[in-house]
Amino acid sequence: MTITPTPAESIAGSIAESIADLRRAVTGDVLVAGDDGYEQHSQGFNLALVQRPAVVVVAADTEDVARAVRFAADHELPLAVQATGHGTARVADGALLLVTSRLTGVQIDPQARTARIEAGAKFAAVLPAAQEHGLTPLLGSTTDVGAVGYTLGGGFGWLGRRYGLCSDSARSFELVTATGEVLVACAEENPEVFWALKGGGAGALGVVTSMVLELYPVTEVYAGNLLYPAFMARDVLRRYRDWVDGADERLTSSVVLMNFPPIDDVPEPLRGQSFVMVRGCWSGDLEEGAALVDEWRAWRPPVMDLFGPLPFSAADSISQDPVDPLPAMVTTECFDTLSDAAIDVLVQAAVPPPGRAPLLVFAEVRQMGGAVRAGAAQAANDLARQAEFVLEMVGMPVNAHVGLALEAHLRHTRAALAPHVTGATYLNFTEGQEKQERTASAFSAAHLARLQAVKAALDPHDRFSHGLYLRG
Template sequence: MTATPASSPPGNTERLTVRTRTSVLAQLRDRIAGDVYGPGDAGYLDARSGFNRLDVHRPAVIAVPANHFDVVEAVRFATEEDLRVAVQATGHGTGRPADGGLLINTSRLSSVSINPITRTARVGAGATWRTVVDAAAPYGLAPLMGSASGVGAVGSTLGGGFGWLGRRFGLASDHMRAADLVTPDGTPIRVTDTSHPHIFWALKGAGAGGFGVVTSMEIALVEVSTVYAGNLFYPVADAEEIIRRFRDWAPAQTDELTSAVAVLNFPPTDDVPAPLRGQSLAVVRGCWSGDLDAGRAIVDEWRAWRAPLVDTWDVLPFAAIDAVSMDPTEPMPVMVTTEWFDDLPDAAIDIVADRVRPAPASAPLIVCGEIRHSGGAIARGAEHAPNDRGRTGRFLLELVAAVPDPHVALAVESTLRVTRTELAPYVTGAAFLNFTAGTERVARAADAFSAAHRRRLDEIKSAVDPANRFCHGDI
């Protein structure tokens, strides 16, 4: 049996729209300690907004739970009122918008506690990686966080989680040890590999938004406190040559190095460091978590080959790892897409460089084209993880395009589509969920799983959510 298609979700929006004006919101307010908002309430716009301003939820009701029990009540309320349910922590990776349904905003569930004996963290649904990395650092421990600490730890883990320790330790989703889940019928369960092995497997990389609300998660931490990390910035005119050299160099490195090559178009804004402001540059970046002198030596190979314009590689506390990607922290409208490569032929490199590097006198549409070197523990973990498709690929491309004005949205979308079409002969066709957002996430989610894993996920979804109430997630 397969789940109800996400395109035909349950719910009677019109009935609720009328009733929300009367007693329904008041009922939910009586049932939970947290906040409840309907359209027009002060606080509604803030509670539905997330990092990506392109993907806007228009829910009939927003619940901002103050605790785990509020989540249980909110989900039961949705069942009674026949509402679809969506979850938002930070809004960095919104999929199908929660139009007309109940949006559960988990931002207040932000507690984090560390157990240094078991080397695990218990992470609330709304906690960002910043809270986790800061809590773990005093014990010499680190989470498998991605490039930006403002991203939600739970949402990012449910969708994969490819960070700067990835080749050595794997994806964040490989390190989930347990989850407290409120199922779509409002039942709280603790999910482990022994209590609910199928759901446990599904949550580890295919779990964002589709199987209920994870109110907290236990994740394994790794013993990393100091790394050698940074960027070498080169002229963008040399992008093809630098990407080719990176393609040949990176696979020769050990798993202690997770690295990437990128073409970046920095905005001319004050939050960008002066030498990079308004510049288009080719970048070799990464994080070495082994012996620090050995890390310096491998980056010296690049310095000896060609002196960079700017060199920021240095010894860093892992808690300062945001310095590598310098991702934006203020909310912005962006489109994101991705491709996995088994190999990276010259023709594919030329397309990426050409599409990301802005033509003279034109504003860049794609602000970041980053090719991460994968393999190592990321590839080794593929077989047993739900998000198996593509993970054995050697390189992962992420394209990020800013949409400063809604009028250019179609042009941006078309540029990304054309770029993917040009790259089609060279890619595996697999998607990495976390490197998609909005309509792209909805369209590409199935491409993150092999056919066999997709079938297993559909069976689990049918059993856990037969009414497809959580139709906004990736499954």
């Protein structure tokens, strides 16, 4: 019997001697198929996206990153960058996968109100360190994502309408370019690269080895969820639309059509049940926040009231995102208004008829606007930021059969929503091939041209071909 090597194994086999040299040169790990750790480091958070890289380099420092990048150039290998794999674009099959997860340094400067964050650090390491000084970064729904990857894609979190996207808070990046050169991008140095990295360059322009973010003085919020029965979905969505119309920017909120999966990780009263949830975070005076949420309580008492004062250090409890890797299919749309017709499509797509299993785990509509829109014109991802609402739909392809059904369901739902959406894409809410296919729709034509020019100057041979698609 002959055993045919996989493409990843063939490529690695053809440059085996060079890989041995690379192994000696780097401080971190160099792994090929069959090595201990190869599977573990190739797999990102989304188990539905399986990667077979030719070589994995788990970098221990910036020098390792530069060596790996030069190695990829010498052997004409495409380069993919991964911190946690929460936002994998094109899978790294046959590529050199540069894993940053060991670059976890975080330094807070309380006087300057900044954090210097290395490429592999999660917000889970940044938030507690910042909170010790009464400060926070503009993190998203979970501290489990990589701070750098999140920021490169924009980064819309619970303080977003008040302070903007996390990319607005970036003060500088250190970047290893396709030639292995290290450059600083900030307002004074390489300003065009700096602009591109803030919302327009994830995985496509080089490897960010560290960044400096501004921090904000928030320690306590009024936040959480009100759960209503799923049969009230239409009424709750319409009321939500009216509730957030002209909302104060200290409120960032969403409405979620939620089908809690019937799995052990979900606590008993919620497990396997469907709800429509009003979710949010008020970062002003706590009594004012309570009064805002009281409007819902007075309208109809929720079946579960999980809104209240919350230390911002516990911000993860607002969305309670999963922390263990799982298979997921994700898609997104942007809206200027939530028409009754769009609401009908969403309810039909997400709320299962009685006795039927749902395909989606959730459909969440977050209100953008506020500081997100105010900063849109200057930001790289200008089109995505102009929307009033951003929708994220997520399902779990637990097997191939469900995967096919889910893919069709997401496609049909997007088609039904087409008359109601802006056509722009907030790229952090895409994964896999879709992230590349929809890259252009995040940017106005002028901004896309600027990004393509930065890409052409920094990476003319498209070595970084597994992130956003920025080739002209």
